[in-house]
Amino acid sequence: MEMTDVSEEKTMSITQLLHIKYPIMQGAMAQIAKAPLVAAVSNAGGLGIIASGGMSAEELRAEIRKTKELTDKPFGVNLMLMMTNIDELTTVIIEEDVKVVTTGAGTPKTYMPIWKEAGIIVIPVVPSVMIARKMEQLGADAVVAEGTEAGGHVGETTTMALLPQVVDAVSIPVIAAGGIGDGRGIAAAFALGAQGVQIGTRFLATDECPVHENFKLACLKAKDRDTVVTGRRNGAPVRSN
Ligand SMILES: Cc1cc2nc3c(=O)[nH]c(=O)nc-3n(C[C@H](O)[C@H](O)[C@H](O)COP(=O)(O)O)c2cc1C
Structure with missing residues (x-):
């Protein structure tokens, strides 16, 4: 009987890659995912992510520093690549020694060599198999496969349909996003081959989230x-x- 060398096939788990306890990432939410929420998630053992969308470089620097005051755990920064100040934001991320970057709204191709050189873990958010493959070719460490159930900007494919196809198409870890609101959703994502989850909407109703109380109640x-x-x-x- 032929034996498979499991150790060779195994990719690094998302918790090992990100140095976190639980395979749960808090999705970036522009104007919302700031230091208090990000630090609370990281302190609880997940990965908090600062949303830099709409921030100036100095606002991002201040948010990173505030987050570091609130947690000594790993956290990340999300970059919306269509933003016009992306060069300055990238400089801040490197200067402030941010370890994880998630990307959306464009291709990270130009910046990938600079981020990799700085030792940053890069995790693009993808809406399709084709883009997941491209991101792997560019050197992404993992991808977030985000289905149309997600809050914010969305693609057309559902999480249920997208996730297993992305898992089959790439050999880097895949993190599921879109419509995951509790442990059942997390279990389903793992059953479909994900190594972790990214959750956004669920965090809107937390104490650390800065949205208005009425909006939290509406959620x-x-x-x-x-x-x-x-x-x-x-x-x-x-x-x-
Ligand atoms: C209010 C809101 C704002 C968001 N803003 C961003 C953003 O700035 N950048 C980004 O990459 N994703 C953004 N997202 C997507 C989340 O990071 C996450 O992938 C998504 O919320 C996951 O789906 P869920 O809301 O069903 O949990 C946003 C989502 C919400 C709900």
Whole structure:
């Protein structure tokens, strides 16, 4: 009987890669995912992620420093690559010694060599198999496969359909996002081959989240049909509630 060398096949787990206790990432949320929320998630054993979308370079630097005051655990920064100040944000990330970057809204191709040189773990958020493959070729350490159930900017494929296809297509770890709200969703993501999950909406109702109390209550009261996707016609669909 032929034996398979399991040790050779095994990729590094997401908890080992990110030096975290639980394979749970808090999704970046522009104007929302700031130091208090990010640090709370990291302190609890997940990976908090600062959303830099809409920030100036100096605002990002201040947020990174504030986060470091609140936690000594790993955390990341999300870069929306269509932002015009991405060069300055990249400089801040390197100067402030941020260890993990997640990306969205564009290709990280230009920046990948600079980030890798700085020893940064790069995790692009992808809506399709094709883009997941491209990110692996560019040197991504993992990808977040985000289904259309997610809050914020969305693709068209559901998490259930997208995730196993991305898992089959790449050999780097895959993190699932989109519609995961509790342990059942996490278990389902693992059953489909994910090594971790990224959760956004669920964190909106936390004490550390800076959105208005009424919005938190609306999230808690929301029913199955209470989210809406706008912007499909102009090619930039966004899910909100
Ligand atoms: C209010 C809101 C803002 C978001 N902003 C960003 C962002 O700035 N950058 C990004 O990459 N993803 C953003 N996302 C997506 C999240 O990081 C995450 O992938 C997504 O929320 C996961 O799906 P879930 O909301 O069903 O948990 C946002 C999501 C929400 C709900």
